[in-house]
Amino acid sequence: MDILFLWETFLSLITALPLTLQLAASAIVLGAFLALGLALCRLSGILPLDWFARAYIFAFRGTPLLVQIFLIYYGLSQFRGLRQTILWSVLREPYWCAVIALMLNTAAYSSEIIRGGLLSVPFGQVEAARACGMSRFMTFRRITLPLAIRQALPGYSNEMISMVKATSLASIITIMEVTGVAARIISETYRAIEVFIVAGAIYLAINFILTQLVAFAEYRLSPHLRQPAALPTTSTGAA
Amino acid sequence: MKLIKTAIAAAFTVVTLMATGAAAQDKTEIVIATEGAFPPYNLTRPDGTLDGYDIELGKNLCERMKIKCTFVAQAFDGIIPALNAGKFDAIMAGMSATDKRKEVIDFSMSYGSTGQAFATLKGGALEKMPMKDELFSLASNEAGARKAVEQLKPLLQGKTVGVQTASIAARFMDEYLKGVVQVREYKTTEQHDMDLVAGRVDVVMASMGYLMTAVAKPTNSDMTIVGPRFQGGFLGAGSSVGLRKTDTALKAKFDEAIAAAKADGTTKKLSTKWFGFDMTPQ
Numbered sequence: 001m002d003i004l005f006l007w008e009t010f011l012s013l014i015t016a017l018p019l020t021l022q023l024a025a026s027a028i029v030l031g032a033f034l035a036l037g038l039a040l041c042r043l044s045g046i047l048p049l050d051w052f053a054r055a056y057i058f059a060f061r062g063t064p065l066l067v068q069i070f071l072i073y074y075g076l077s078q079f080r081g082l083r084q085t086i087l088w089s090v091l092r093e094p095y096w097c098a099v100i101a102l103m104l105n106t107a108a109y110s111s112e113i114i115r116g117g118l119l120s121v122p123f124g125q126v127e128a129a130r131a132c133g134m135s136r137f138m139t140f141r142r143i144t145l146p147l148a149i150r151q152a153l154p155g156y157s158n159e160m161i162s163m164v165k166a167t168s169l170a171s172i173i174t175i176m177e178v179t180g181v182a183a184r185i186i187s188e189t190y191r192a193i194e195v196f197i198v199a200g201a202i203y204l205a206i207n208f209i210l211t212q213l214v215a216f217a218e219y220r221l222s223p224h225l226r227q228p229a230a231l232p233t234t235s236t237g238a239a
Numbered sequence: 240m241k242l243i244k245t246a247i248a249a250a251f252t253v254v255t256l257m258a259t260g261a262a263a264q265d266k267t268e269i270v271i272a273t274e275g276a277f278p279p280y281n282l283t284r285p286d287g288t289l290d291g292y293d294i295e296l297g298k299n300l301c302e303r304m305k306i307k308c309t310f311v312a313q314a315f316d317g318i319i320p321a322l323n324a325g326k327f328d329a330i331m332a333g334m335s336a337t338d339k340r341k342e343v344i345d346f347s348m349s350y351g352s353t354g355q356a357f358a359t360l361k362g363g364a365l366e367k368m369p370m371k372d373e374l375f376s377l378a379s380n381e382a383g384a385r386k387a388v389e390q391l392k393p394l395l396q397g398k399t400v401g402v403q404t405a406s407i408a409a410r411f412m413d414e415y416l417k418g419v420v421q422v423r424e425y426k427t428t429e430q431h432d433m434d435l436v437a438g439r440v441d442v443v444m445a446s447m448g449y450l451m452t453a454v455a456k457p458t459n460s461d462m463t464i465v466g467p468r469f470q471g472g473f474l475g476a477g478s479s480v481g482l483r484k485t486d487t488a489l490k491a492k493f494d495e496a497i498a499a500a501k502a503d504g505t506t507k508k509l510s511t512k513w514f515g516f517d518m519t520p521q
Contacts, residue, residue, distance in 0.1 A: 073418055092439055094439075174423045
């Protein structure tokens, strides 16, 4: 192994890290809102909304993300009519095409995770909230959603990790994120192993930090599940 | 059965080696290999005969060298080892003389260079790019090439250029137009064509030979080749005749014949016939 080459490769790849993080973050954040909307559609009991969400989830979970990126980037640009509309100012940019594709894809998976979380909230909790006089919305905001998030978090962390790795597919539409830069270095040097080892290590590091953050969030959201520590002496007075 | 095959193959190799060994200098008859599947350089007609720029020019060169030539078809991926194994004496298969290949075989001077060209959309701002069809060599006329690039700079300022990742076109952008244009790199040349037609990039740069076929596609009817072409230096010397390193006399003959064919306009005439433009190397 050529340590100097690994270091140079690392320095080139790290310049693409902000783009990778930006892609992953925008896709995850925007996708989460869309996913919540879809999950609520599924649970709304209103048939057209339910069926729309089912069809959406079926289509986006059933097709490869690579194909979705290609269709959104190269497919939509084939329509002359679309190129005249205001939409083109967004779809013209490879970056936004990638964000849209990743967001639509993650929303399909996440909505099922969130739906599972929402369904796991014990009815007694909701009933108690209603008995306290909370409105439907307030019950949702204060009781159902926080509990659902806690339940969905382990499954959702999988999806977030997948999204970080899925950003590597954006390189096929000219976006020079970490994998795109790696591919360029490989075709210049023919040293695939070293370059991919460095690129893999970078993704590993991102996901290590991400899992730590999720674990921390999980810890904060589940005080009721922890074994109480030896009670501090002051707590007796407060009680 | 396998034994017989091996024996025949071995006998064949010995015979060819003897034949080539005996005729190492001053050949009167040579066999030239081509691929037969890389039009318009070389192609196989429906009746099985070989044709194309390589073949027609090859026959012309052989007349000049007063050598009797036979063309055979050979798959491109095994063509260099087969040459060194003595199965034929020369390769004319649109093969570029790259440094990597030069480690194994020798090359004549270049007999055809398509160069790198620009393509843009019809009716676009760059359609009237100056110096149309002019050819600049980075090897023999670096100053002229630089001057041509300087002339293009105001026109290309801030434009987005599509190139294939790690291609020589990408290197050209990096060395000559860095900071002037915004470069977007694609996995394949077909993809940058699609984005040119869609209006995501303003101009693409690729080999002239490729662009000629690309603009002929019905989906690319809005695409047109514009401006000057560049070749030589890191852009490659173009197609050359591949020869064994030991056949120095044959290489000298080919060089002489190619120089003569370039001088009397034969390469210009034949390349215009097959490619639609003059690809005589400068």
